Every structure is written in structure tokens, then in C-alpha cells.
Amino acid sequence: MPRGGLLCTWLLHGMLLTSLVVPLPAAAASQALPFDLLRALIGNASTYNHIRPDADGPPVTVNCSLYITSLGSVEETTMDYTVTLFLRHWWNDERLAFTGATRLGWLDLSPEVATSVWKPDAYFSNEKSAALHMVTAENMMLRVFANGDVFYSVRLSLTLDCPMNLRQFPVDVVKCSIYLESYSMSTRDIVFRWSLENPVEYSDQITMPEFKLGDKTLHEDCTKNFSTGNFTCIRATFSLRRKIGYYMFQIYIPTLLIVIISWAAFWVNMESAPARVALGMTTILTMTTQSSGSRTFLPKLSYATAMDVWMTACMVFVFAAFLEYIAVTYALTNGHDLLLKLAECKEEEAEVDKKTKKKTEFGEKVSSLAQGIDNVSRVFFPICFLFFNLLYWSILLVVLSEGEE
Template sequence: MRWMHSTESEIEIGLISFKPCIDYDKNGAQTHSIKEKALKSYEGHYLEVWTRIQLLWKMILMVVLCFQFYHSSGELSRHDLIHQLIDESHYDPLIAPNYEDDFPTNISVQMLIKNIHSLDELHMDFSVDIIFRQRWTDKRLKFNHSTVRILELDQKMIERIWVPDSFFPQEKRAEIHDVTVPNRLLHIYRNGTVFYSMRIEMTLSCAMALQNYPLDRQVCPVSIESYSYTRENIDFYWERHNPVLIPSISLPQFTMPDTVKTSACSTEYGEVGDFACLLLELQFDRNTGYYIAQIFIPSILIVILSWVSFWVDIDAIPARVSLGVLTVLTMTTQSSGARSALPRVSYIKAIDVWMAVCLTFVFMALLEFAYINVVSRRNSKPIRTASQCDKALNKGVSKTKTCK
């Protein structure tokens, strides 16, 4: 609201202007009316109100600016926040989170199987590529920040954070992928939850039962344990949802079911103590297509081929002997080839029974020819002595054909 007096004694209020009413006294002098006095009083009142409003707005703006300045200056950057959390004065990465408490640190485990390379019956092991994830709560790593929700640590910073000493008892060989850098990550959340993940390629032993080979089904256990902390300090749990994730994996000789069996276990090492353990069972169903085409059908044909000698003329001795010996040698070679990819176990396998039966049929065909050949030659041999002739007559043999 703006007031100004014009030269013609006009008063402007905003865009409205008017002239005050003028009265004259007895001497002819001009005097302002009551309306003009009221207008001046009105003007002074609103100027005072406007001044107070401006002052109030300035105070509010100052408070807001001060609050923002205090709020922004009181929070640390990500770099400073990480270094504050892992400061050695109050954080020791060599001690478990709940080491001084009466309850263990619960480690939640999840496993993502990326690939299964091979299942070797000879060495009784299999190779697997997994992403191993662990999650736990470390109250020493709690932080409060308005904008930072997760702290992502670099590979070198992970060494300054406590992580579980998990290991796989069935492991033969293992390594963490390091192309282009070691494949590990660690996230810290506001409430102190730590998420730790790594990509591991390892070869695990699997005690296979080959009694039904090649019509068998193998179950390979994968155990996860803590090496140095007993159940009093560390306890393992599978993730509540999807503890094991297995994408579509294609194996040349096996198929895997869509679901796997997970359970908790416990291992007792005598005086050392009771250690937490998790168990994963991987099931492999063997495909029989390869063995039908490479073992069963060829062995059946070899047995049938050995029976061809029954239709060969009895006097064609070289042909029948060659055919019988050839089938026996072929069957023996095939049996040795089928067992070459298997370990030397003490029990009898299904493939051993099959090969033994086929070899028996082939060998019996060869023995049958030898027996028939001996009997045929004995009947066709002439009798030269009287005693032999009498014996032949007693058996009903014609004298004209045998006695000379």
C-alpha cells in the first residue's frame, strides 16, 4: 500500500486517488475535515502492521536458513562416515559382533548357482560356480544419515570389516574370481545390517553310489560351516525366501530337479565344540540316452552276431572260429571301455552285470562250436580195431560205415 500527496492535495491509495473534503473557518482559512483525519489514522495503522509482517518473515527465513546450515554441517560425507565407522578406536574387525553378549551372531546364507561344469565319476567330484551371499547385523556399524541409505565398500576396505569364517568341508579346490578385480562386495545399511557376497569357483567331493550305474541317481551334499567360531558365537540360517537359486542349467549326462533340499545340521568335533552347519543336497538324475546308443545296442548286436556261426557250415572251421573269437574280443574291449571312466570300487555295478551276461552269451556260442566240432569228428572217425568195432556195434552203429 503506497500513500503519496500530489500537488493538488490529492491522496493516492494504491490505484485510487481522491481529494479530501475541505472546510473553511470564519477567517476564510482552509481546515481538513474529520474524514481526512480518519484517513491518516488508517494509513498509520496499516503501515505498522505491514512492518510487523515483514519483520516476522525475516525471522522465519533466518530460522530456516540456520536450521539448514546446522543440518548440512552436522552430517558427514560418505568417505568420512565410512572412516568413522571403522575407526580402530571403537571397531575391531578381529572380534565377532556379539562376542561379548550371551547370544550368537545369526548369519543368513543364500546361494546362487551360476553353473555346474562337470560331474566326474572317476574322481568322484564335481565343479560348481556359485555366488555366495551372507547377511548379518553388526550393531557397531549403525549410522544415522538423512541421504545415505547404503554404504558400498571397496574391495580394499572389506579387509577392515569383520566377516564370517565360512568354509565348505567337501571342497577340494576353490578360488575367488579375480577378473578384472576380486569379485567381492560388501554393503552396510543404516541399522547395522551387513551384506557380503562373493563369486567362488570350486571343486567339491561327492561320494557316489554306483551300484545302479548307468541307471543311477546321485545326491551330492554341500555343507557350510564356521571354522573357528562355535555355535555360541555364530549360528547359520538359510534365507527364508529362495535360499538356493538355480537358473536353467544344462548338463550333458544329467538333469536336475527344479527344487533342492536344504536343511540345518550340527557338527561335533569332540572337545573343540559344537559348530553350526548348513546342508544343501544337489540331486543329479543320469540320462540313459548315451549309454543306450553307445553300450546297450552295440553289445546286443555283438551277441546276435556271435549266433550267426550256428548257420555256418560245420566244415567251415576257420570261418566259425574267426567269428567266435572276434565277437569275444570285441565284447571284452567294449566292457573295458565302459569301465574305464569308473573308479575301482569293490562292489558290483549294473553295467558289470550287463557286460558279464553279454560276454557269457558270446563265449558260450564259441564253446558250442568247439563241442559240436569235437563230437562231429569223433563220429566220422573210422574204427580200425576189433574191440572198437564191438563197442560201436553195441552202441548201434552200422558195421558197414565204421568197421573196416
């Protein structure tokens, strides 16, 4: 095609496209204008230099709040917990103030544009691992208001450290904290503050089968002093009351029944050694297994917990029941030996001297003593165990009532 014909064809196409363009209404143009200006402002190094607002002035005050959507996986062995939350920041950056009417009074920036906006360098100092949610898009929102106020929210899943005092386990109250600090900016440049309204909120969908979330959350300032300067820090502490139901059915009731079963030996015939020995050894081994299993919930602690006290007491009662049969067997064996020696005596009963009569009386007393030990144990062991239970559960009830406060 000749060059002149090709030029004419382009001109015709251009005129056709121009005729198809529909002009935007004036309102739409005015709504798009603030975003265009803001985007141009952020991209202009002379007006927005990507350092903190008012770099030569007082520190930037950043109001913070948390919205917790889930709590779970509180691990005693590693002393940490997992949480999913929305981290919210609010500060003012006059450089981002814009003019022009918008329908809602603010602009929501896309993640691509938001990466160019200055944001606080907040981090969780007690974090073990973290993940930023990216499905189906990056879970981040940055909203700029006309007066330069900036609202920044991001959704995170965290595993946070939570030191625990387990002396009252399993009726303890676990207190866990969330530490939010600035990593590189000292208090000369930035200061974190909890929002005055609802600094920490919890979703109604939070369910924890092993814990009950406390009603109060403590909000504190924990600004820290390092060799490089003072760094702003805020802390939120919440309490988790442990539910005892699981441990009642898995630990307390089974061990209680094992102790009661060990008392059945007191009603077995004293001369039935295989039955009483088998019963005693079985209960001891079962208690040992239960005691080892109860420690799987806990780390290697250097102090005793409330469950350790219970398991130790149950082990002592079961072992004492086994030792009781040893005492009965010893008394019974000595009595039988004396009677056996008397049976081997070839003298007639009428000619038995006084010394032999004394031996006969002693052997009978030993046999009655063995039976008496069983009779006393039938009452003594249950009373002692009942007294221990009254003392143990009374103390636990006091601990539970203090925890509710």
C-alpha cells in the same frame, strides 16, 4: 628470484585455485557424510574392534544363501564335481549403523574398505580346491544398511567332494551336497541359518549334457560336535539324474549287436571250422574290449554296477556260442571217425554183421545230433537273450521311475 617475490607468486596461485573451486551442493554433502562417518568408524579402534558383533551377547545369526551359476565336470573316478556360485551372507552389526540420508538407503563399500569389516569365517568342509574370481576386479560386494545390517556376497569356483553309490550306474541318481561351516567360531559365537526365501537358487543358463538337475534341493542343519566345541554347519543337497542316451549308443547297442553276430555261427556249415572259430574268437575279443572300455567311466569299485551285469551277461552269451561249436565239432568228429572205420572195412556189404550195422547207425545218429545242436541253438540262444533283456530293462525302468519321484 628473491624470497619475497616467490611468496607473492604462491599467494597468487592460491587465490586463483580458490576461485576455481565449485562448492558442492548441500544434498551431495549429506550423501557423502554417512560414508565418511562409516569409514572413520571402522578405522577407530575404540568403536570398532574387529571382533564379532555383540561379543558378550548371544551368538551372531548369519543368514546364508547360494546362487549357483554353473554345474559341471561330475567325475565318477574321483567322485567330485565343480560348481561356480555366489555365496551370500546377511547379518546385523550395530556398530556399523549410521545416520544421514542416502539415496538408496545403503552404502556399498570398496574391497579395500571391506577388508576392515568383520565377516563370518565360513568355509566349505567338502572342498577339494577353490578359486576366488579376480577378473577384472575382485568379485566381492559388501553392502551396509543404515540400521547396521550387512550383506556380503562373493563369487567362487569350487571342486567339491561328492561320494556316489554307483550300483545302479548308468541309470543312477547322484546326490551331491554343499557343506558350509564356521572354521574357528563355535556355536557360542556364530550360528549359520539358511535364508527363509530362496536359500539355493539355480541360474537358467545351467546346462549339463550328461545329467538332469532335480527339482528339489534339501536344506539341512548339520551342526557338528568336535573336541574343541560345537561348530555350526548347514548343508544343501541336490540330485542329478544321469541321462542314459550316451551309454545306449556307446555301450548297450554295440554289445547287443556283438551278441547277435555271434549267433551267425549257428548257420555256418559245421565242417567250416576256420570260419566258425574265427567268428567266435572275434566276438569274444570284441566283447572283452568293450567290457574293459566300459570300466573307464568308473573308479575301482568292489561291487557290481548295472552296466557290469549287462556286460557280464553279454560275455556269457558270446562265450556260450563259442562253446556250442566245440560241442558240435566233438559230436561231428566222433561220427566221422566211425564212418571212416566202416569205409576201411574190406568185407562186402552183404556180409556185414549186426555189430557193424549198429556202428553205422550210431555214426549217423552222432552226425544228426551235431546238426540238431545247431538247430536248437538257433532258437534257444535268442529266446534266452530276449528273456534276459526283458528282465534287465524291466528292472531299469523301475529304477528310473523311482528316481523321477
